Every structure is written in structure tokens, then in C-alpha cells.
Amino acid sequence: MHPFDGKLQRRVLPMLFGMLLLIQVTLVGALELAGMNYSTTYTARPHIVSFQMGPPFFRMSGGIAFTQTAIGEDGWTLKDLHYDSERVDGDRLQATLERNGQLTTVQAHIFDWQLVPLVNFVRASDGESAVTLFGELVDKEAERRVRSDKNMIINFHPAFENTLLGLRLLQADLLLIDRRAADLFKDEGQYILGTGEIQPTEEDVIANRARFDTVRAWLSAQDDRVQSYVVGDIENPVSYRANDGRLRFSGAPRWFAWRDSDEVHIERLDVMVAVGLHKFLAESVGAATLAVAAIYDLPVRDARASQELYKYLVDQGSEEDSALAEELTNNVEKLHASLVRSLERLYKTHPEGKRFLNAAGRLEPQERSDFVDGVLRPVGEMGDHQWERVQTAWMEVIDDPRFREASRDFPVTYLTELSDRLSAMIAEENGINPTVYAALKTSMHYTALLKLYKQQDRAGFARLAAELSEVSATPQSPKDYAVKTPTVYPRGRDLRRLEQEGSDGSR
Structure with missing residues (x-):
């Protein structure tokens, strides 16, 4: 044995034990859904967004929204x-209704873990949006890293933060985009369940996945392309009535689908160029040209090929080749037109806008040969490393607050008919995940009812809120479990690695 082996063992073994312990601590206590870990490390901003029927809400909030105030059926x-x-929990809320001058007290069915956050949500008076995947972090550097790894940021309305109902509403937002939402959230391998919920069996989860596949296959077969949706009650009334001593509701959750309007594509490209072009023009006109090519999804190798092909066509000059040359010319003209529009936008908003506008003039072609020399040639001369830099810079442009602000108002097309059919199909498929769907439906109904109550009787609502202020909203299982709602939805790289990089400052 080497004379230092004993010392090394005494020093290294405790270190190894400590590392193993650290790994163990990292692995346990992780919030996960169907094997995918969700991060609770980062601090997210509170999500307080009021609903307005327009592009800014759908593009910048989306998620889950409760907008309706309940109306009585049949004179109730x-x-x-x-x-x-x-x-007993689940039967603690009672409603007094009136019809034809007669008062009737009926039993409402809602559990404390649902009722408490919903009352807090309505009491806040700020915002109808409950949860979004388009959120923000307090730490902007962490936000940049999370976004660059293709992960999404989760923001909750304060009423749903660190609640089981918040987890269920998050899952409702994922039901159409993530097959893992067919299961339920676990911590340390144990399901997190509220009173009245039943732990799903393996067969239940398999059935839920089959429902997900059925709905997704149907959606993919539709002629209308769905870009995104808002889940809740948008343009979908909620009504109530008394029946057999129980409070009954009408109105099922609606997936309100939308897509970009047809004119958005060019507008988005122009805004992206306007926001990011100064990064490239500061380097060279050639870099700016490559930037425009990049934003139009024109790979550098294709640009080089176009340059060589164009030279050949101009030299040969057959009729068929002339038609192709004309097509290439039109493509370059489109790039230049976007460049000019973007620079004109910058001219009004950027201190160096005049210089940028002059640069656009240098790119304006006067005759066909100028297309090659002034536009395509600079692209062909730029190396792969510059192309990679441009691609990275464009990712930064997408996250730039100026682009996010400008993109808020890009017009959208509401797919109302498809929304109705999609929502009906999800209902037919038992909500894809019946446990999540039930929590969503309860939230939609009772939020509308509580809004009505607050509107009609503020003193009565304040009394109810005070009575519930000391009531626990904790899950039934695991016992004494404190919910920590996640702040990052893991679409990209493993979150543990991402968080480790953030903690040691590396990238």
C-alpha cells in the first residue's frame, strides 16, 4: 500500500459519502409527473392578468382562465x-336559493382544498387567469437559461400558488399537449391527493393515455390548425339550479382554440428583424443580410447554392432558366422589402436608426447582377461560425422584451366551431384524466358562483372569506404534506442539470 493511501481514504471517503448524500437529497422530495421532474427552485412572478377578448391575453397569458359570473336557471x-x-368535508358549503318567493337551502359539493383557494381567487379582485406557461422568473438570468433550454416558465395567480388545486389546474393546461398529464403528480413516489380523490391504478393511467391519443389523433385530422388555446369558460356561460336538495350546475369546461391570423407571418418577421437587426448592422452589412436570411429560415448553405445557381442562370440565359432566375429575384426582393420595413421601424425608435436606413439603401438592387453582388454574395462569404452566432442572437431576440411587447398585438383567428367540437370530444373521453377534469370543472362552476355572490352581497362574501381564512387547504395524502407549486415546465433539458449550472455559475 502506498504510504499516503490511509490519509487519502480518511479524506476521500467522507467526501464521497457527502457527495452520495447530496445526490440522495437532490433525488428525493422531487415533484414529478409520470417520471418527469418539475422544478420548484426558481422564484416566479405572481400571475395577475385580467381577461380581455383580444390578442394580448391569448398570446401573453393563455393557460387557465375563469371569466364568467353564474346565472340562475328556471327563475332560481x-x-x-x-x-x-x-x-363533513365536501358538504360544508350550503347555498340558499329563491324561486317564486320561496327560499330553499341546498347542499353544495366542494372540498376545502378546492374551496379555500377559489374564495381567495375571487376575493383578490385582480385577474381572471389562474395559471400560465408563458410566465416570468424574478431572476432574469435564470429565466434566460430556462428559456434557452426550451423549457417553459409557470406562473400562478397567488391564490393557487402552493396549493393542490394549483397543481390540478396546471395539469388541466397540459392535458392536450403532454401525454404525461394522464397521470397525477407525485412526491417521493407518493401520489398527492385531495379529499375525495382516489389514487389511480396503473390501468387507470393506461386508459387516460388512450383517451389522450384518441383526442390528439382527432385534432390532428382537422383542417383547422390549432396554435394554442385557453382552458376555462370563455364565451361559455355557467348556470346553477336546485335539484333534489343539491346545488347543480350547467356548463362544461371549454378549450378555446386559436391560431395566428393569416397576415401575422410577415408582421412577426418584420418585428423580429426590427428588434434584432442593430446587432448585425453594427458588424457589417453582410451580417445584416445573413440575419434577414436567417429569420426567413434560409439556411446558409441554401443561400450559397442560390448564389451559384443565379450566376449560372444569368450566364446561360435560357427561357426556363430565366423563369427560375425570376423566382430567385423575387425571393431576394422579399428579403430586401422586409429589411427596409424593419429599418424604417428602427429609424423611429432607435438612436442609430438613420444609419441603419442608409445601410438599407446600400442593399437596394438596381439591376439583376446587383442581387448577386449586393445581397447573395455577402451571405456566401460568411462562415459557419458567424451563422451559428446569428442563430444564437435570434434566440435572444425572441426573448427580448421589445419583441415580446410588440408581438402581444399580432392578430389572432378564433376557432370557435372547432373549440366547441374539441371540448365536446374531451368531455366524451371523460376529460382525458377524470381526476384533473373534475377539479377543473368544479373550479369553473364555483368561481362563477362566488363571483355572483360577491357581486350581490359583498358583506356576505367577506363573512364567508373570513370564515375560510383559518381553514386548511392541504392535501389529504401524503399526511401533513406542504405543496410547493413548480415554476418550470420541463420541455427541454433535464432540470437538475440546468439548476446545477445555475448554482455554480457555469453554462
Whole structure:
């Protein structure tokens, strides 16, 4: 044995043990859904967004939104809501309704873990959006790293932050985009369940996945392209009535689908160029040209090929080749037109806008040979490393606050008919995940009812909120479990690696 082996063992073994312990601590206590870990490390901004029927809400918030105020069916009106803590959880809320001058007290069915955050949501008076995947972090450098790894940032309305209902509403937002949402959230391998919920079996999860596949296959077969959606009650009334001593509701959750309007594509490109072009013009006109080519998804190798092909066509000059040359010319003209529009936009908003506009003039072709020499040749001369730099810079442009602000108002097309058919199909498929769908439906119904109650009787609503202020909204299982809602949705790289890079400052 080497004379230093004993010392090395005494020093290294404790270090190894400590590293193993650290790994163990990292692995346990992780919030996960169907094997994918969700990060609770980063601090997210509170999500307080008011609903307005327009592009900014759909593009910048989306997610889950509750916008309706309940209306009575068949002449029923709401008179009072009363909470009785002595009753069994799930039957503690009672509603007094009136019809034809007769008062009737009926049993509402909602559990404390649902009712408490919903009352807090309505009491806040700020915002109808409950959760979004288009959120922000407090730490902007962490936000940049999270976005660059293709992950999404989760923001909750404060009423749903660190609640089981918040987890369920997050899952509702994922039901159409992530097959893992067919399961339920776990921590340390144990399901997180509220009172009234039943732990799913393996067969249940398999059935949910089959429902997901069925809905996705149907959606893919539709002629309309769905870009995104908002889940909740948009343009979908919620009504209530008394029946057999119970409070009953009408109105199922709606997936309100939308897509870009047809004119958005060019507008988005122009804004991206306008925001990011100064990065490249500061380097050279050639770099600016490559930037425009990049934003139009024109790979550098294709630009080089176009340059060589164009030279050949101009030299040979047959009729068929002339038609192809004309097509190439038109493509370059489109690039130049976008460049000019973008520079004119910058001219008004950027201190160096005049210089940028002059640069555009240097790119303006006067005759065919100028297309090659002034536009395509600089692209062909730039190396692969410059191309990679441009691609990286464009990712930064997409995250630039100026682009995000400008893109808020890009017009959208509402797919109302498809939304109705899609929502009906999800209902037919038992909500894809029945546990999540039930929580979503309950939230939609009781938010609308609580809004009505607050609107009609502010003092009564304040009394109800005060009664619930000391009521626990913790899950039933695991016992004494404290929910920590996630702040990053892991679409990209493993979050543990990402968080480790953030903690040691590396990239």
C-alpha cells in the first residue's frame, strides 16, 4: 500500500459519502409527473392578468382562465352561501336559493382544498387567469437559461400558488399537449391527493393515455390548425339550479382554440428583424443580410447554392432558366422589402436608426447582377461560425422584451366551431384524466358562483372569506404534506442539470 493511501481514504471517503448524500437529497422530495421532474427552485412572478377578448391575453397569458359570473336557471336566484365547519368535508358549503318567493337551502359539493383557494381567487379582485406557461422568473438570468433550454416558465395567480388545486389546474393546461398529464403528480413516489380523490391504478393511467391519443389523433385530422388555446369558460356561460336538495350546475369546461391570423407571418418577421437587426448592422452589412436570411429560415448553405445557381442562370440565359432566375429575384426582393420595413421601424425608435436606413439603401438592387453582388454574395462569404452566432442572437431576440411587447398585438383567428367540437370530444373521453377534469370543472362552476355572490352581497362574501381564512387547504395524502407549486415546465433539458449550472455559475 502506498504510504499516503490511509490519509487519502480518511479524506476521500467522507467526501464521497457527502457527495452520495447530496445526490440522495437532490433525488428525493422531487415533484414529478409520470417520471418527469418539475422544478420548484426558481422564484416566479405572481400571475395577475385580467381577461380581455383580444390578442394580448391569448398570446401573453393563455393557460387557465375563469371569466364568467353564474346565472340562475328556471327563475332560481342566489341569496346566501354558508360554511359549516362541523359538517363533513365536501358538504360544508350550503347555498340558499329563491324561486317564486320561496327560499330553499341546498347542499353544495366542494372540498376545502378546492374551496379555500377559489374564495381567495375571487376575493383578490385582480385577474381572471389562474395559471400560465408563458410566465416570468424574478431572476432574469435564470429565466434566460430556462428559456434557452426550451423549457417553459409557470406562473400562478397567488391564490393557487402552493396549493393542490394549483397543481390540478396546471395539469388541466397540459392535458392536450403532454401525454404525461394522464397521470397525477407525485412526491417521493407518493401520489398527492385531495379529499375525495382516489389514487389511480396503473390501468387507470393506461386508459387516460388512450383517451389522450384518441383526442390528439382527432385534432390532428382537422383542417383547422390549432396554435394554442385557453382552458376555462370563455364565451361559455355557467348556470346553477336546485335539484333534489343539491346545488347543480350547467356548463362544461371549454378549450378555446386559436391560431395566428393569416397576415401575422410577415408582421412577426418584420418585428423580429426590427428588434434584432442593430446587432448585425453594427458588424457589417453582410451580417445584416445573413440575419434577414436567417429569420426567413434560409439556411446558409441554401443561400450559397442560390448564389451559384443565379450566376449560372444569368450566364446561360435560357427561357426556363430565366423563369427560375425570376423566382430567385423575387425571393431576394422579399428579403430586401422586409429589411427596409424593419429599418424604417428602427429609424423611429432607435438612436442609430438613420444609419441603419442608409445601410438599407446600400442593399437596394438596381439591376439583376446587383442581387448577386449586393445581397447573395455577402451571405456566401460568411462562415459557419458567424451563422451559428446569428442563430444564437435570434434566440435572444425572441426573448427580448421589445419583441415580446410588440408581438402581444399580432392578430389572432378564433376557432370557435372547432373549440366547441374539441371540448365536446374531451368531455366524451371523460376529460382525458377524470381526476384533473373534475377539479377543473368544479373550479369553473364555483368561481362563477362566488363571483355572483360577491357581486350581490359583498358583506356576505367577506363573512364567508373570513370564515375560510383559518381553514386548511392541504392535501389529504401524503399526511401533513406542504405543496410547493413548480415554476418550470420541463420541455427541454433535464432540470437538475440546468439548476446545477445555475448554482455554480457555469453554462
